Structure formats: structure tokens, C-alpha cells
Amino acid sequence: MREIRGLLVEDLKQNVELIKSALGFEFGKAWKWTVQWSVCNDLTSARLKIAEPEVYDFAIVDLHLGEGQLQGVPAVEDLVKRSERTFVVAVTGDQAMFAEHAARIAGLEVPLIIRKQLTNDQGDWAFPALAAKIRKRVITHDPVDSRTLLYDDDKIGMVSVLESLGGPEGDIEHGAAVARSLAMSCLEDVNMQNPRFHLGYLTAGKSGAHVCKVDYSDENRSPQSFVLKIGLDKRALEHELQANRRAAEALPEQTLVRILGEVRTDRSGYSAIIARVADRAQPLSDWLRSGASATSARSFAHILFDEVLGRLSAPHLKDEIPISQWLRSSAIMRLRARAMVDRIAEILEHPAGANRADAAVLRREITDFVEHGTLPVEHPGRLDGSVVLVSGFGDLHSSNVLVQQGRNPNPVLIDASRFGRHHWAADLARMTVDVFLRVRGTGVKALLWEDFAESADVAGRLCPRCDRTELAGDEAVDHFLDEVVTQLPGYVQFEGLDISAERWHWQWHVALAKEWFRQGCHPDLPLPRGVLAFVAGAHHLRTARELVDQLTF
CATH class of the missing domain: 3.90.1200 (Aminoglycoside 3'-phosphotransferase; Chain: A, domain 2)
Structure with a gap:
């Protein structure tokens, strides 16, 4: 059982009850999580809540606070500035104004969804999918410790990678968090239960990329091994992904290690791709x-x-x-x-x-x-x-x-x-x-x-x-x-x-x-x-x- 903190900025009571009950149900059914909710129906109270010492794990903000005015936008801006840990979703009920509203929050890297998408059971932003996205973000931004991430701290290659990922200061803990976040994003497994990672250095890649081995396990499965390539040149990684797909179409089955999913980017600016390690x-x-x-x-x-x-x-x-x-x-x-x-x-x-x-x-x-x-x-x-x-x-x-x-x-x-x-x-x-x-x-x-x-x-x-x-x-x-x-x-x-x-x-x-x-x-x-x-x-x-x-x- 785990409790997470959620902020809901919404001035219509029926929407408040719908969102709380639907997300609460999804978290409880799939992962036995509960949500400690804070609900605000105006901008002032929302900004006060956002400024509190404890950071929210996620926030859902209705842009239409105050009779058609976009008073929810400042709340979104405050949340983004407050912490990169918070998963923020902006909601609009006006489909005709979607493009204009999206332009208002452009640059904040916050998804904008139409309210009725939440009630579509099969959509990318329906309540089941939204709960999974929130959960993955929460796990990705959990504090890194020896229970969730191990790395070869006696191997200079791996330490040098983490120092590089750790920014100008060479913060190894921050670098480990970046590597873990990218590994989880690349794996796209929303059903991870207490995931644990072990990082090992493999080699230096092209364009300054780092190539690491990732051993991943959780409560549901035995360890699996992957190759994770991390770099600042997202364009080069995109090119490699597309070339890998063309090669996969041309070569016989099981003769090429295929890249899984898409290129994933962390707020640190680093991007990554991942592939399964060939056995034996x-x-x-x-x-x-x-x-x-x-x-x-x-x-x-x-x-x-x-x-x-x-x-x-x-x-x-x-x-x-x-x-x-x-x-x-x-x-x-x-x-x-x-x-x-x-x-x-x-x-x-x-x-x-x-x-x-x-x-x-x-x-x-x-x-x-x-x-x-x-x-x-x-x-x-x-x-x-x-x-x-x-x-x-x-x-x-x-x-x-x-x-x-x-x-x-x-x-x-x-x-x-x-x-x-x-x-x-x-x-x-x-x-x-x-x-x-x-x-x-x-x-x-x-x-x-x-x-x-x-x-x-x-x-x-x-x-x-x-x-x-x-x-x-x-x-x-x-x-x-x-x-x-x-x-x-x-x-x-x-x-x-x-x-x-x-x-x-x-x-x-x-x-x-x-x-x-x-x-x-x-x-x-x-x-x-x-x-x-x-x-x-x-x-x-x-x-x-x-x-x-x-x-x-």
C-alpha cells in the first residue's frame, strides 16, 4: 500500500467527484495505491497550496477557472516552476478553443487534454491510462537509493558516466536518477512493482553517447537485461532508431537486436533508447x-x-x-x-x-x-x-x-x-x-x-x-x-x-x-x-x- 499526493484545481463539483472517484478506483484496483487529495476551486487557493513545503506527486488543473477566463494557466506555471517531480495535466472542456489554449501553455511541456477524453475508457488520456502515466512518473522520480538502483561504483567507467549525467557539478546521485528515469521511460512497463535496476558500463557510443547494461527486476518477474544508450544528441538517437527498424525489415528474424519503443527524453535534456540483450x-x-x-x-x-x-x-x-x-x-x-x-x-x-x-x-x-x-x-x-x-x-x-x-x-x-x-x-x-x-x-x-x-x-x-x-x-x-x-x-x-x-x-x-x-x-x-x-x-x-x-x- 502506498499513498501519493494529488492536487485537483476544478470549480465544478460534479467534475471534482468524477475525477477523484475514477482515479482513486484505478490506483486502488491496479496497484493498491491511495491518493491524498487537495482540492481547490479558485486560483488563489491553488497557488497557496502549490507553495506549501511538500511537493505534489501529480496535479490536474482546469484551465477554465472563473467564468470562461483562463485563470488556471498561472497555476500550471507555478506547478512547473515548483518541481519537475510533479506530473501536471491541464484540462479544457472547450474543444473549439483547444489550439488557442494549447498555445497559452506552450513551452511548459504540460499535456493539454479535453475533459471528455477522461471518460473514454480506451483513450490515451482516459482514467486508466492517466493513472498509469501518473504512477510511472511517480516511480521514475522516487528518490534513488540502494533498494531501487545499484551501479558498479568500483568501476571507473560507470562512475564517469554518472558524473557526466550529473551536470556541471558531476553529481553522481543526480546522474543515477537521470539514468534510472530514462531506463524506466524506455521500458514503458506501467505495471512495475517495486522496480530495481543495476547499471553497468559497456562502452562509449557515437556522438558522445554512453552505452550501459541495465539489469531490471521487480516483484512480478525475474531479472531481464537491456542495453541502454544515453546521449544529448536526440537527433542521432532518432536516426539510429529508424535505421534499426529498416534493418529489422530487411534481415532474417532473430538476427538483429531490435530497439524497443521510442526515443525517450528526460527533463535533464538527455535522451535514450533501449534494446534487449541477446541471451548467451x-x-x-x-x-x-x-x-x-x-x-x-x-x-x-x-x-x-x-x-x-x-x-x-x-x-x-x-x-x-x-x-x-x-x-x-x-x-x-x-x-x-x-x-x-x-x-x-x-x-x-x-x-x-x-x-x-x-x-x-x-x-x-x-x-x-x-x-x-x-x-x-x-x-x-x-x-x-x-x-x-x-x-x-x-x-x-x-x-x-x-x-x-x-x-x-x-x-x-x-x-x-x-x-x-x-x-x-x-x-x-x-x-x-x-x-x-x-x-x-x-x-x-x-x-x-x-x-x-x-x-x-x-x-x-x-x-x-x-x-x-x-x-x-x-x-x-x-x-x-x-x-x-x-x-x-x-x-x-x-x-x-x-x-x-x-x-x-x-x-x-x-x-x-x-x-x-x-x-x-x-x-x-x-x-x-x-x-x-x-x-x-x-x-x-x-x-x-x-x-x-x-x-x-
Whole structure:
């Protein structure tokens, strides 16, 4: 049993009795709550009540106090200023004047409803729905304590998130309240009974977002786990939600973690989206490192690119753009590559580094391509055509693909924020380069130069038409890469897309080069791996140039 405080500002007695009895019934029937009512029939008494020390949990204000005058508006303004905890609803009985009345309270973020909506049992503002909205707001704004919210206070990642959410002062308790409020709003479960949350840090998201794991339980159910993404960029979260929905329509059932509900915004200015955690799943990167067999690694690669993503290259999804447009790099990519080339200039030729005798030529070729989209072929006219776009996941890497354990490991994709139209090779190239740089030869090996020459040689042969006998070693990661590269012609519907073998061959090398340069610029990549990426990218550019010059028409 719980008692909440409600303020009713209404000058018609029959409306007072209706609202009190109807809401009282809904609270008692569903949750065994009672309401301590304060009723005012004029503006002065209402403003005095609002100014009392104890804040109301909710308030219902009739705008039409005083014979047609909108004397209820100042009461609404006082309530909004008094506390963000109070759930305020403004009521009008004049449907014809609804737009004008809404304009009067615009900016207060207070819902305006027509009185007869309350008595509609099925409406969004009928008494059952209104009671649920009030209850959720009350629970959301309950004081945060160890009974309702736990977080990893010994983990610096989670503490830093709460400090960030806590405003300029870094108030951790306020940050925890914001996270809890957003989690509850995203879950949209109005039947929560004494909800309890545990927050854990996962990673930093795009545009400064925070990605957390939320374990939620209450008296009615066992714990459930979700991924909560919180950020100030509501537009970016809206974009991610819509991209997730488009991806869900295109991909097979149960292969994508779907975002639940809508983007929710807290009064703090933060917004959030939430998705259910995939059961018994781990990132592909961890799975490949943790003892996966060669057979399972190859099987997983085939399922991912053939059964899950293969349908995205169906001929009816085909589009085209000029080759010159595809070769051109974005401004941010040009800036990053320019900085990286300057950074590694001496390392490229140093005997203890990359030890490249052609370092100066290599730098020039990289710069010409990234800065100007130049591929120095002997017959430039052969680059006057177009390349094929298909639907693509857009950000396919070993942390965005989960391996769901079972009789046969199955892929589950997360973060479809970049789902859309992409070059046919984009997903394959991005995953190939990511796994090579992030999973193959990681740890201390990635910090040293001992395997640089061998890795650069293997990186240059990631093509189904190249000799890759040294790639398929004992490690699962090599078998995964070998399967992806070997079976590439079968993953993309080249015949239906009208892409000849000559065309896809040179474009595959350019797609790899673009990815080597893009990922090689990432600041958290060890420097030897960054240099390796640029050397490999330059090699694939040279291969592509040779293949274009060999084209026959």
C-alpha cells in the first residue's frame, strides 16, 4: 500500500467527484495505491497550496477557472516552476478553443487534454491510462537509493558516466536518477512493482553517447537485461532508431537486436533508447580469441555473409553512383589520413619500423588517393562508369556482431545505425580489415614490429584470386578470414547485379584500401597496426590500378 499526493484545481463539483472517484478506483484496483487529495476551486487557493513545503506527486488543473477566463494557466506555471517531480495535466472542456489554449501553455511541456477524453475508457488520456502515466512518473522520480538502483561504483567507467549525467557539478546521485528515469521511460512497463535496476558500463557510443547494461527486476518477474544508450544528441538517437527498424525489415528474424519503443527524453535534456540483450551471446572478437574451432569459425562466417547478409545484395535493391563519387573521401577522412601520413612518414622507411624503400612513393600514392580520389591508371576513361550500391549494414565489425551460443553458433547484429545504401563490398571489406587488425595478432604482438613483414604480406593477399595458403593457419581467426575471402564471389549476387568478374575484382581491392586507410587512422589502434593498415591499403591500391589497366571491353 502506498499513498501519493494529488492536487485537483476544478470549480465544478460534479467534475471534482468524477475525477477523484475514477482515479482513486484505478490506483486502488491496479496497484493498491491511495491518493491524498487537495482540492481547490479558485486560483488563489491553488497557488497557496502549490507553495506549501511538500511537493505534489501529480496535479490536474482546469484551465477554465472563473467564468470562461483562463485563470488556471498561472497555476500550471507555478506547478512547473515548483518541481519537475510533479506530473501536471491541464484540462479544457472547450474543444473549439483547444489550439488557442494549447498555445497559452506552450513551452511548459504540460499535456493539454479535453475533459471528455477522461471518460473514454480506451483513450490515451482516459482514467486508466492517466493513472498509469501518473504512477510511472511517480516511480521514475522516487528518490534513488540502494533498494531501487545499484551501479558498479568500483568501476571507473560507470562512475564517469554518472558524473557526466550529473551536470556541471558531476553529481553522481543526480546522474543515477537521470539514468534510472530514462531506463524506466524506455521500458514503458506501467505495471512495475517495486522496480530495481543495476547499471553497468559497456562502452562509449557515437556522438558522445554512453552505452550501459541495465539489469531490471521487480516483484512480478525475474531479472531481464537491456542495453541502454544515453546521449544529448536526440537527433542521432532518432536516426539510429529508424535505421534499426529498416534493418529489422530487411534481415532474417532473430538476427538483429531490435530497439524497443521510442526515443525517450528526460527533463535533464538527455535522451535514450533501449534494446534487449541477446541471451548467451558474446562479441565475435572475443569468440574468435577464446578457442573457437576452425570448423565453427568457417561455418559462422558462411552463415553471417550468406544466410543473414546475403539477401541485402538482391538485384531489386541495386542502385548506382559514379565511380568518381565512390573513390572520393569525406573531409573528415582526408583530415585524419593527412595527420596519419605525417605521423608515420619516418616510420615507413626506418629499418626498425616498416623498412620500406619506397616510402616516399607510397606516401604520395596514399595522399593522392585520399585527398583527390585519384587512381593513377593508364586509361582514365575506364573510371568513367558507375559502381553498384546495395543495402548494407554499414558498420559491420567484430564488436557489432554477437555469437549466440547453441548447437550451431549463430550471428546476432547490434547497432544498425548506419544501415542503408552502400557499395556492394562495404560490409565484407570492413569486417575483413577489422578482424585482421583487431583480432588477428593482438596483444603484445600488435605493439611490436617483429611480425610486420609477414602480416603485411598476408594483408596484401586478402582476395579470392590470390594465393592465401599461409592465411589458413591453426587460429580460428585465420579460418574465419579465409572463409570470408574465399567465398566472397558467392556472398554477393554478382550475376543478378550485372557485375562482371573483372569489375568486382578491382573494386574489391579499392574497397579494402579504403577500409585499411579508414581503420588505420583510429586513435586506439597500436601504431604498428596503423602503419600496417596504410602499407596494406597502398598495396591494394596498386593492385586495383593494375587490374583497371587490364580491363577489356
